[in-house]
Amino acid sequence: MDEGWDESPVMDYAAGVKSNEGSAFSKGRGFAISQEASSDPFNNDTWGDNGDSNWGGNADGGSNQDRDYRGGSYNNDEGDNDGSSNRGRGRGRGRGRGGGRGGRGGRDNAGYSNGGGGGDYDDQNDDGSNEKREQKPKDIYVPEHLADDELFNTGISSGINFCKYEDISINITGEDYPQGINSFEEAGLRPIVLENIKKSGYNKPTPIQKHSIPIIAKGRDLMSCAQTGSGKTAAFLLPIINKLLSDKPLVIEGDHVEPQALIVSPTRELAIQIYEQARKFALRSFLKIVVVYGGTSVNYQLSQIMKGCHILVATPGRLRDFVEKGNISFSSVECVILDEADRMLDMGFMPVVEEILTHHTMTLMFSATFPEEIQHLAGKFLHNYIFVTVGIVGGACSDVEQIFFEVDKYQKRTKLIEILNEQGSDKRTLVFVETKRTADFLASFLSENNMPTTSIHGDRLQREREKALYDFKTGSKPILIATGVAARGLDIKNVHHVINFDLPSSIDEYVHRIGRTGRVGNSGKATSFYESEVNGPIASALARILQQAGQEIPAWLGSASMAGDFNKFGGTDVRGDNFGAQNYDQNPVEEIEEEW
Numbered sequence: 001m002d003e004g005w006d007e008s009p010v011m012d013y014a015a016g017v018k019s020n021e022g023s024a025f026s027k028g029r030g031f032a033i034s035q036e037a038s039s040d041p042f043n044n045d046t047w048g049d050n051g052d053s054n055w056g057g058n059a060d061g062g063s064n065q066d067r068d069y070r071g072g073s074y075n076n077d078e079g080d081n082d083g084s085s086n087r088g089r090g091r092g093r094g095r096g097r098g099g100g101r102g103g104r105g106g107r108d109n110a111g112y113s114n115g116g117g118g119g120d121y122d123d124q125n126d127d128g129s130n131e132k133r134e135q136k137p138k139d140i141y142v143p144e145h146l147a148d149d150e151l152f153n154t155g156i157s158s159g160i161n162f163c164k165y166e167d168i169s170i171n172i173t174g175e176d177y178p179q180g181i182n183s184f185e186e187a188g189l190r191p192i193v194l195e196n197i198k199k200s201g202y203n204k205p206t207p208i209q210k211h212s213i214p215i216i217a218k219g220r221d222l223m224s225c226a227q228t229g230s231g232k233t234a235a236f237l238l239p240i241i242n243k244l245l246s247d248k249p250l251v252i253e254g255d256h257v258e259p260q261a262l263i264v265s266p267t268r269e270l271a272i273q274i275y276e277q278a279r280k281f282a283l284r285s286f287l288k289i290v291v292v293y294g295g296t297s298v299n300y301q302l303s304q305i306m307k308g309c310h311i312l313v314a315t316p317g318r319l320r321d322f323v324e325k326g327n328i329s330f331s332s333v334e335c336v337i338l339d340e341a342d343r344m345l346d347m348g349f350m351p352v353v354e355e356i357l358t359h360h361t362m363t364l365m366f367s368a369t370f371p372e373e374i375q376h377l378a379g380k381f382l383h384n385y386i387f388v389t390v391g392i393v394g395g396a397c398s399d400v401e402q403i404f405f406e407v408d409k410y411q412k413r414t415k416l417i418e419i420l421n422e423q424g425s426d427k428r429t430l431v432f433v434e435t436k437r438t439a440d441f442l443a444s445f446l447s448e449n450n451m452p453t454t455s456i457h458g459d460r461l462q463r464e465r466e467k468a469l470y471d472f473k474t475g476s477k478p479i480l481i482a483t484g485v486a487a488r489g490l491d492i493k494n495v496h497h498v499i500n501f502d503l504p505s506s507i508d509e510y511v512h513r514i515g516r517t518g519r520v521g522n523s524g525k526a527t528s529f530y531e532s533e534v535n536g537p538i539a540s541a542l543a544r545i546l547q548q549a550g551q552e553i554p555a556w557l558g559s560a561s562m563a564g565d566f567n568k569f570g571g572t573d574v575r576g577d578n579f580g581a582q583n584y585d586q587n588p589v590e591e592i593e594e595e596w
């Protein structure tokens, strides 16, 4: 136990959270906050449903720390309902298109938020009601995409441990799988693709690329599992792009388009990232790549897909909407990729996934985690597939140093401040919490303490979410408070530290979260606050993750883990010798962070 912890002043934080269970805040109505309370939002118990969102008003008199998440007011004048004004506020990328509902879009010293937000009431209310849905405005946010020449600035440069990938054990099962490649040239990729790979700074394929690329090139179904940050995106994009360059005609008929490859991702920001990667590898080719995701203008996205689309990257909800309206047909789809496949196969996503996968195509599934029960389910959608694992399925990346502090809930905030002060304010730090409300509280609290902070979670407008990521990536707000919506897939440069302010209830989520640092051979650090009363159920799984990553298990965690059950990891091909898939009872999804 760290003696430096200040345990005294934070009691009311927990009390405040508890007493406001299901409060109006997370419903986007904002809340009043007194001047005194503003210095300690955790201790404030006065917030309520005052539609004027005076919390946002308070941002004026607050700490001026770019609290863009603070409430504004509904305002249709400042924005631009067709997304055509407020563009390009001198930020290079020309971001900041505004839109109708100001909602919780707030003040921002950088001048971003005054345009209000594109409407997006995306989640259910905490109480399960659909009050927000009744007043749901149209999604009008029109995102700004990266310019071509910016695409090559997006990836993370490989670190000193890149060569250690060679030492990781690889397991491949399935019938008649092809040999791995040792270089991109050996993969028979077209010159234009090779050139883009080179421009991306990739000299050598990572192990998952070495094996996945020839399997996909051969047209085989694939379940592919490798640690976070080890290049899975390129492992599927490169062979798919290469294949589609065989110049098949684009299908645009009447009011619908027929993409040839479909990539589905569980979160919007990940869909955007995959889209940018796909554009990067296909640059200067004729391929048309489009992304569709929730929280953005349907008309705008429709206009994009109707220009033609070889590769469609999508979140499932928005994809389903377009399919139901008849704007997208799967008739020409040759390949479906489920990124974060285990998540995609969670119950909440199943109906739309089933709909996509019933069309017989080459099916590829990628993830760093693949619990056995999900593998069984996945097997139903794959045909004579090959299963590739690099390292331990569901294992954490060993380049991430994992640190644990045993705390009680009243100590967490003080400990967080202590860590942040110690490391210095410019270090990019991603802080994970379990609820949207805590994300807002914590972002407010840190801002009040002169730590430029932003937040991302499913209750924020899409415009705000993208801006939060942008501010984090550019370093103007080096602290990002996030819920699980940012746990998977996001590839952000120089993330120095991941902090689990709240540990997740699922070990796989833990693995994904800490994998936002220590990517592609770089070192990273992850600190977790362990509350014995709450986190006991994952103690044994955490101990195992540490053990597998070759890291020390704190004595107290070792003892705590004795009480629990070692978690299942799905470390092998569930088909066993005969590769036979079995039935699977789906696990319920705990909390659906967003509705795509």
Ligand SMILES: Nc1ncnc2c1ncn2[C@@H]1O[C@H](COP(=O)(O)OP(=O)(O)OP(=O)(O)O)[C@@H](O)[C@H]1O
Pocket: 154, 155, 156, 157, 158, 201, 202, 203, 204, 205, 206, 209, 226, 227, 228, 229, 230, 231, 232, 233, 234, 367, 368, 488, 489, 490, 491, 515, 516, 519, 520
């Ligand atoms: N062969 C390579 N050489 C150098 N860098 C690479 C190579 N392949 C991928 N990268 C870079 O590694 C980073 C991580 O890749 P990617 O996001 O695909 O990882 P991932 O395995 O999908 O991770 P996660 O499981 O977290 O989604 C990216 O910045 C990517 O540009």
